[in-house]
Amino acid sequence: MDTSTIVPADISPGGAPAGARRAKRSRSFWDDAWYKFRHNWAGMAGLTVFVLLCLAAIFAKQIAPYDYLEQDWTAILQPPSAAHIMGTDDLGRDIFSRVLMGGRTALMVAMAISLTGAIVGLLVGAFSAFAGGKVDALVVWVIDGVMTFPAIWLAAFVSVATAPALKNLAGSLYNATGWEFLRNEVMISYAVVVFAIGMINWTWPARLVRSQVLSLREREFIEATLALGARPRWIIMKHLVPNVLGSMIVLVTLSFGNAMLFESSLSYLGIGIRPPGASWGAMIFQGMSKVRTHPYLVLAPGITLAVVVLALQFMGDALNDALNPKSRNK
Amino acid sequence: MLRYLVRRILSMIPLLIVVTAFTFVVGQYGAGDLAAYLAGTRGDSTKGFDVELYQKFRQELGMDDPIYARYANWLWNAAHGDLGRSYVMMGDPPVAYLIKNAVPQSLQLCLAALVLVTIIGVPLGVVAAVFSNGFLDRVLVSGSSILSSIPSFVLAPVAIIVVVVRLQLLPSVGVGWHGLFAKETILPAFCLAMVGLLNVVRTTRVSILEVLSQEYVRAARARGLSERLVIARHVIRNAMLPVITVIGMTGAGLLGATIFIEQIFNIQGFGMMVSKGLQRGDIMTVTGAVLVSTVIVMLFSLGVDLVYGLIDPRVRVTK
Numbered sequence: 001m002d003t004s005t006i007v008p009a010d011i012s013p014g015g016a017p018a019g020a021r022r023a024k025r026s027r028s029f030w031d032d033a034w035y036k037f038r039h040n041w042a043g044m045a046g047l048t049v050f051v052l053l054c055l056a057a058i059f060a061k062q063i064a065p066y067d068y069l070e071q072d073w074t075a076i077l078q079p080p081s082a083a084h085i086m087g088t089d090d091l092g093r094d095i096f097s098r099v100l101m102g103g104r105t106a107l108m109v110a111m112a113i114s115l116t117g118a119i120v121g122l123l124v125g126a127f128s129a130f131a132g133g134k135v136d137a138l139v140v141w142v143i144d145g146v147m148t149f150p151a152i153w154l155a156a157f158v159s160v161a162t163a164p165a166l167k168n169l170a171g172s173l174y175n176a177t178g179w180e181f182l183r184n185e186v187m188i189s190y191a192v193v194v195f196a197i198g199m200i201n202w203t204w205p206a207r208l209v210r211s212q213v214l215s216l217r218e219r220e221f222i223e224a225t226l227a228l229g230a231r232p233r234w235i236i237m238k239h240l241v242p243n244v245l246g247s248m249i250v251l252v253t254l255s256f257g258n259a260m261l262f263e264s265s266l267s268y269l270g271i272g273i274r275p276p277g278a279s280w281g282a283m284i285f286q287g288m289s290k291v292r293t294h295p296y297l298v299l300a301p302g303i304t305l306a307v308v309v310l311a312l313q314f315m316g317d318a319l320n321d322a323l324n325p326k327s328r329n330k
Numbered sequence: 331m332l333r334y335l336v337r338r339i340l341s342m343i344p345l346l347i348v349v350t351a352f353t354f355v356v357g358q359y360g361a362g363d364l365a366a367y368l369a370g371t372r373g374d375s376t377k378g379f380d381v382e383l384y385q386k387f388r389q390e391l392g393m394d395d396p397i398y399a400r401y402a403n404w405l406w407n408a409a410h411g412d413l414g415r416s417y418v419m420m421g422d423p424p425v426a427y428l429i430k431n432a433v434p435q436s437l438q439l440c441l442a443a444l445v446l447v448t449i450i451g452v453p454l455g456v457v458a459a460v461f462s463n464g465f466l467d468r469v470l471v472s473g474s475s476i477l478s479s480i481p482s483f484v485l486a487p488v489a490i491i492v493v494v495v496r497l498q499l500l501p502s503v504g505v506g507w508h509g510l511f512a513k514e515t516i517l518p519a520f521c522l523a524m525v526g527l528l529n530v531v532r533t534t535r536v537s538i539l540e541v542l543s544q545e546y547v548r549a550a551r552a553r554g555l556s557e558r559l560v561i562a563r564h565v566i567r568n569a570m571l572p573v574i575t576v577i578g579m580t581g582a583g584l585l586g587a588t589i590f591i592e593q594i595f596n597i598q599g600f601g602m603m604v605s606k607g608l609q610r611g612d613i614m615t616v617t618g619a620v621l622v623s624t625v626i627v628m629l630f631s632l633g634v635d636l637v638y639g640l641i642d643p644r645v646r647v648t649k
Binding site: 042141144145148149150151152153156157158160161162165257261264265268269270271281284285288291292295298299302303305306309310313314317 | 345348349353356357359472475476479480481483484487488490491495582583585586587589590594604605608609611613616620623624627628631
């Protein structure tokens with residue numbers, strides 16, 4: 001690895017003399033991370049799958065051969081064929097089109113969850129570390145408490161318990177504003193799922209940020225910067241953020257996959273995305289009763305979900321190797 | 331030791347109170363008006379909504395009391411083994427009775443899965459570490475990544491199709507619980523175990539690698555011990571602490587995943603009870619289940635701590 005920035009003295013501006021080594025621009029941390037990531041086949045495979053998923057979700061309406069809600073009573077429970085590459089379900093809907101729309105759902109929900117999780121976690125973690133003392137102890141206690149409990153149960157419970165309340169809220173907002181989407185049941189179920197999973201998802205970033213802030217605060221270079229009269233804002237932007245960013249990116253990637261899995265799990269349990277909204281989990285549940293005779297009903301959304309979750313897992317691992325060289329196991 | 335135990339148990343109580351208070355309050359407000367539900371379903375439907383009956387149910391359920399009084403009342407009863415009744419189910423069965431019938435199956439299933447994940451995951455992690463960054467390491471780690479990434483509600487039906495229907499290696503599960511050592515338990519336990527496999531393999535691998543780089547390992551090698559002896563005597567024993575922690579944490583995750591596995595394998599356990607309760611909006615059952623599962627998870631982590639102390643003399647608490 002060549003990170004030399006020293007330019008040999010005899011290089012004239014006109015061009016390097018024959019034999020002299022061309023001075024390379026030094027690689028920044030991000031160049032270096034990208035270099036490492038690029039050479040990790042699992043990470044690149046994960047990234048490819050993820051990009052494909054994003055494209056498929058964005059252009060779902062254009063790619064899908066059928067409307068995802070269109071019922072064709074002449075083609076019920078068709079096995080995969082040229083006309084329906086993943087077959088049709090018991091209402092004659094094209095499964096491939098539904099998988100595409102399910103991908104859109106999963107992506108949207110996961111994006112909302114991991115973004116809010118990262119922001120809330122960042123704020124809570126930083127606040128807790130800076131406040132210290134009893135406040136800090138309380139926050140840590142809450143985080144530990146949330147983490148001891150089986151996460152999927154908590155999400156499921158919150159989802160069930162808050163759904164009516166959120167529906168009422170949306171109803172009164174509709175009365176006040178007249179915005180049509182507030183009456184959309186599918187939209188409300190999105191909000192419920194995001195809220196329920198978001199309740200759990202903030203704990204990981206919060207823990208990470210808190211521990212990073214605590215350890216940074218003790219470091220000499222921060223003390224030195226403070227002694228030089230730096231403002232808190234400078235320290236946060238120039239020292240804290242760059243130090244946390246790498247781990248944060250890894251965490252958000254991993255939590256993205258997790259959020260997708262949770263969304264599907266809730267929908268599978270029948271308390272997530274409401275029909276007619278398409279969700280992989282709900283599709284798997286619907287196919288379950290016919291799994292022995294029509295396995296593709298479960299396999300098509302199931303394999304898609306598994307591949308995407310695995311891709312994000314591989315991507316997160318590769319990012320971790322690239323961005324946190326110190327934590328890498330030999 | 332006894333004092334440590336007592337202090338640990340006492341320190342659990344605040345968390346238990348907060349968790350149950352949260353579920354109780356959120357559940358009571360979120361689930362809608364139980365008295366209205368009862369008056370609507372139990373009353374004479376020809377007469378329309380029976381306000382008198384509604385008031386009677388409100389009184390009976392103590393719904394006119396402030397929420398904290400109701401919670402305190404519920405908690406007091408819970409401490410005496412009464413978790414209220416499930417009004418959604420036929421015959422209003424007591425929640426405690428339902429839980430008492432459901433928990434043993436799930437605990438046995440989790441135990442079986444935990445044993446499986448340990449006897450599969452730990453050796454795989456050791457092998458991966460010994461051949462670290464080699465071909466075998468990559469295969470083992472990505473293999474367990476794949477197995478753990480498949481959601482259990484996909485893995486289980488696929489496993490049923492392949493193992494039970496096509497290959498006919500194991501008998502069909504049918505209905506109910508056949509006992510811890512029945513052939514029917516192998517598949518659900520295995521599917522459940524896969525949930526935690528990656529974590530166990532990974533932690534074991536990293537932990538072994540860390541110990542391998544220690545001085546005393548080099549010293550043991552220098553003394554001329556065979557590599558197998560070095561690993562067996564020096565490395566594994568010292569690397570097991572983080573692994574035990576992770577296995578302990580996996581236990582809680584496995585309990586959570588029973589919600590899918592029990593439904594797919596038709597086991598009338600705790601997870602089945604919770605998933606049905608959630609789908610029916612049976613908030614009393616779910617609140618009771620939350621209390622019991624929190625206690626189980628806490629006792630489990632206490633158990634892990636005690637094992638920790640037994641294995642590592644340095645952690646043993648002296649006070």
